[in-house]
Amino acid sequence: SKMNYWETYNASEGFFGIQYTPDSEDMLLLLDNEVFYEFIPNGQWKEENPQTLTLNEVEVGKKYAMLISTSGGLWRYLLGDTIIFTSLEPYLFKIAGRTKHFINAFGEELMIDNAESALQEACEKTGAKITEYTAAPVFFDDNNNGAHEWLIEFETPPSDIESFRKALDTSLKSLNSDYEAKRSFGLSLRMPIIKVLPHNFFYQWMESKEKAGGQNKVPRLANNRKYVDSLLEFLLQSTKIE
Structure with missing residues (x-):
């Protein structure tokens, strides 16, 4: 018999949502679990005194942290997840990403949901499958505008990496108007930079940091180059050893 898996949204801090119907992964916000919810609109997550909304003020299709x-003693605790409401009657939502996982070095406001969707579309167009990835900004210098650098480990490489790069860029522009504006005429952002990493590379890097397995995950997007530079340095060292 077929086994059905249902989405849930829970953590050590509480149980917040469960899949509402079998044919959609949208989750129902649980309102009777002794949790009081507030929501910070997109763009204000890093503010010292951000605007906060109660449940009756949220809107469908907008991102919130x-x-x-809780009755357990947490007071205005920021979970670190971002959600998008898909319905207000009842309150249904999807996880959009993490408040820490974004790139906004040039005003492009690239969030994890845009990145995942664009990569999926690029994979479908080029026959690729991705194992792991991370991305970070490349900052302006005297000769070049900014860019996003994507380090990707493929399970199945794309038929053509340049086609993959163009498909990723096109999809990001269609999904994110801020990204599209910054890419217009290459004024702020150049085409994405893609670096293909060897099989199992991310795991080896995590292992070198003693962070392999368990709850440790590869950061998908970062607004700085900490992870990308560390990965590239590890790649350089690995190449020298070989």
């Missing part, structure tokens, strides 16, 4: 206060 979620604050919780």
Whole structure:
């Protein structure tokens, strides 16, 4: 018999949502689990005194970071996840990403949901499958505008890496108007830079940091080059050893 898996949204801080119907991964926000919810609109997550909304003020299709206060003693605790409401009657939502996982070095506001969707589309167009990836900004210098650098480990490489790069860029522009504006005429952002990493490379890098397995995950997007530069340095060292 077929086994059905249902999406849930829970953490050590509480149980917040569960899949509402079998044919959609949208989750129902649980309102009777002794949790009071507040929501910080996209663009204000890093503000010292951000605008906060209560449940009756949220809108469908907009990204929010979620604050919780609980009977267990948490007070306005920022979970670090971002959600998008898909319905207000009842309150249904999807996880959009993490508040820390974004690139906004040039005002492009690239979030994880855009990145995942664009990569999926690029994979479908080029027959590729991705194992792991991370991306970070390449900052302006005297000779070049900014860019996004993508380090990708493929399970199945694309039929043509240049086609993959163009498909990724095109999809990001269609999904994110801020990215499209910054890419217009190459004024702020150049085409994405793609670096293909060897099989199992991300795991080896995590292992070298003693962070392999368990709850440790490769950061998908970062607004700085900490992870990307570390990976590239590890690649350089690995190449020298070989």
